[in-house]
Amino acid sequence: MSAESKPLSGLRVLIPRGGTWGDLVAQALREQGAHTVIAPLVDFxxxxxxxxxxxxxxxxxxxxxxxxxxxxxxxxxxxxxxxxxxxxxxxxxxxxxxxxxxxxxxxxxxxxxxxxxxxxxxxxxxxxxxxxxxxxxxxxxxxxxxxxxxxxxxxxxxxxxxxxxxxxxVGVPASVHIREDIESGRINAILVASTKIAEEVASQFSNLPDSTLVACVGANARKAAADVGLRDDQDSPLTQALIDTVESVIDQSDMLD
CATH class of the missing domain: 3.40.50.10090 (Rossmann fold)
Structure with a gap:
């Protein structure tokens, strides 16, 4: 599959968790053509x-x-x-x-x-x-x-x-650089993979551009997004391709913390 024909080709995605989880997700997304930015919004x-x-x-x-x-x-x-x-x-x-x-x-x-x-x-x-x-x-x-x-x-x-x-x-403040990339639209999509991440995205990125996709992975993340007033772009085919890629390597159990 050429780079142009990959489903996430050219998409710049914020991965809000580091460690083994972030590495596995980043690798899977890159294999589908995405560019990845690991910027943990939660820590332990x-x-x-x-x-x-x-x-x-x-x-x-x-x-x-x-x-x-x-x-x-x-x-x-x-x-x-x-x-x-x-x-x-x-x-x-x-x-x-x-x-x-x-x-x-x-x-x-x-x-x-x-x-x-x-x-x-x-x-x-x-x-x-x-x-x-x-x-x-x-x-x-x-x-x-x-x-x-x-x-x-x-x-x-x-x-x-x-x-x-x-x-x-616990929540982790995003760096100034990450906030600037979010607000300018240089990051095209944000993964929301847990209740805590939904809360952090909503509170830290209040000026989220309309063009930025919000991909809520799993029922808990979708409910949390709704509770904090964060939009969920699950009806977008591109968002669904993003979610499918994440779920291919990470079970929802990994997203409960």
């Missing part, structure tokens, strides 16, 4: 449950959990920051390509990811080990704003779940 701070997290990580190293779960690549960063050790008897279930890549890059094992559809619901459906009368001890690590789908699913199956907020999601 220490959890409000630090003491609980430290105790849970001690239990994790001691092998007191049968399984642990994560749906965000940031959890790998949290584990690395704490020099956490995952006991060899503890198995690891993950959702999201970025999450699996981050875990492997950090040297942590990955036991199970969804094989069909890359989603939390698919993981629960395929996770046969949890569909048993045996009560498993499971550690779920997530963000303060993530929807606890896995946690609730496991509790509903009767398992002993220790859920810990492993990190908080």
């Amino acid at each position: 701070a220490h959890t409000s449950e630090e003491d609980k997290l430290v105790e849970a990580l001690k239990d994790l190293e001691a092998g007191r959990f049968d399984w642990m779960t994560a749906t965000s690549s940031t959890v790998a960063d949290v584990l690395t920051h704490h020099n956490a050790v995952i006991n060899e008897r503890t198995q690891v279930a993950l959702v999201g390509e970025a999450t699996a890549v981050a875990f492997r890059n950090a040297g942590y094992p990955v036991t199970r990811t969804p094989s069909q559809e890359n989603s939390t619901h698919a993981l629960l459906e395929e996770w046969t080990e949890t569909d048993t009368p045996e009560v498993l001890k499971v550690l779920t690590l997530r963000s303060d704003v993530a929807v606890p789908v896995l946690t609730e699913g496991l509790i509903g199956r009767g398992h002993n779940v220790t859920q810990v907020l492993a990190f908080r999601t």
Whole structure:
């Protein structure tokens, strides 16, 4: 496919999150012809449950959990920051390509990811080990704003779940250069991939040009955009091509934080 015939050819896209997530999304968009600008509008701070997290990580190293779960690549960063050790008897279930890549890059094992559809619901459906009368001890690590789908699913199956907020999601001010590029229209599209990102885009870019596409990825991001008065250009074919590209590499579970 020539550069001219690629669906996102020439589109300059703001990617509002860094790390493994941002790198995977940027690569996918470039393969479809887009130019990418990674400018994080969110970052991750220490959890409000630090003491609980430290105790849970001690239990994790001691092998007191049968399984642990994560749906965000940031959890790998949290584990690395704490020099956490995952006991060899503890198995690891993950959702999201970025999450699996981050875990492997950090040297942590990955036991199970969804094989069909890359989603939390698919993981629960395929996770046969949890569909048993045996009560498993499971550690779920997530963000303060993530929807606890896995946690609730496991509790509903009767398992002993220790859920810990492993990190908080906080807003990050865009640089002067990025704000100028947005207001001048030099950036043609902005990805909105979580509730927090929707809030940051709405508050930081009040003079968003009408020509700039706002691509809300996932139902949570679309609802958040509506709540804060941010427009959603999902009816545009170009926006849909942008969303499809992002969803081809990043599951919506990766967008919950």
